[in-house]
Each structure stands twice: as structure tokens, then as C-alpha cells.
Amino acid sequence: MSMQLLIVAHMPSPNMASLVQAVAEGAGDPAAGDVAVRVSPALETKPEDVLTADGLLLGTTENFGYMSGGLKDFFDRIYYPCIER
Template sequence: MAAAVAQGAGQDAVLLAAAEAMPAILLGARGYVFVCPENLGSMSGQMKEMFDRCYYPLLGRIEGRPYATAISAGSDGAGAQAQMDRIVTGWRLKRVAEPLIVNLGAQTPEQIRAEKSVSEADLGRCRDLGSAFAEGLGLGIF
């Protein structure tokens, strides 16, 4: 999903794994699309660790920048979405797109353990999110 968002955003996008996202890199960005899976009703541990590591170094330094989110979930994604929204509220980021939640419907133990794949239609929604985000930045809309 993250790769599809970056593909849609085009050549100016920087795709980083959560472990690679450092405060200096995030400080240099004009906006953010946070993409992660929901695990046990929460954002992934790697994404949480990124926010833990970057929160205070960026506090008061990135206010007003745009953000969007994309979450893959076994059911509703609401827990991960709520966590991310609470954290970026402290950064005073501005949501510029409705949350994109891809429900993979993994509810049984077998489905939960199985490798997941995102449909082409949902990857298209991710590309559209990236494209709209980049276009908004480029036009100075946000």
C-alpha cells in the first residue's frame, strides 16, 4: 500500500519504512502520508516506535503540514486510525484526505496467519491518494 501511495505521488515522494524515518528526514518533508497495518486493534509496533522516536524532536516544528493515512486492517482499522490522529494532533498536522482503510477481512485464525494481498482496486485507491496528496502540495492548496 505504501509503495502504491508513493507511486501515485510521483518522483518527489520519498518512501520510507517506519524504522528509517528519522526526525531530520521528517522535518525536511512538506507533508506526510502515514501507511501501516492495524495489529490487534492498534497501529503496528514499528509505526508506534517511529512516532515515539520522532514525536518530541518534531514537536512545535511541523505545525500545519498536511497529512493523510492509509491502513490495512482485518476488520475496521478504527483503532490504528484513532491512535495516529491523536498523535498528529499534538504535532498540529492538518488532515487533507479522508482516512483510507483497506479491510482485508481476516477474522479466523487461519486468515489472520495467512499472507495477505491487497486488491488492485485498493492499490488504485492508494495511488489516487498519493496523486491527490502530491497535487495538493504542488498547487499550494495545503
């Protein structure tokens, strides 16, 4: 059974989308092992998505020294459903 990698990213720019695509392609390369990669937009990712993944990779732009609002929203929505699980 393959490992499940969930890439959660807020991609407001073409540069961020290109970076996420490159990471997903690299992680899904057969040389990396048996890894099933799923990319999910931060604003659409649910707690169940996180709980069923074996690995989690986060992508965000930097805004005034902090993560994007989209990724902050993701953390706010999944925190309590995922805590201690």
C-alpha cells in the same frame, strides 16, 4: 521547486508493501503536480526526515485495533525532536 512527500510505513507484509508502492507511484505521477516522493521504512525514519518534508503520509498494518509496533516506535522517536517545529 517540488513539494516533498514523505511516506513513512511499516511494511511487514507483501500486501502493505504493494499498497505503499501504489500510493508512491500515484503521488509521483506528473498529473498529481510537481511532487517528489520518498518512501522510508518506519524503523529507519529520523526526525530530520520528517522536518524537511512538506507532506507526510503514514502507512501501517492494524494489529488488534492499534497501529503496528514499527509505526509506534517511529512516533516515540520523533515526538520530542519535532514538537513545536
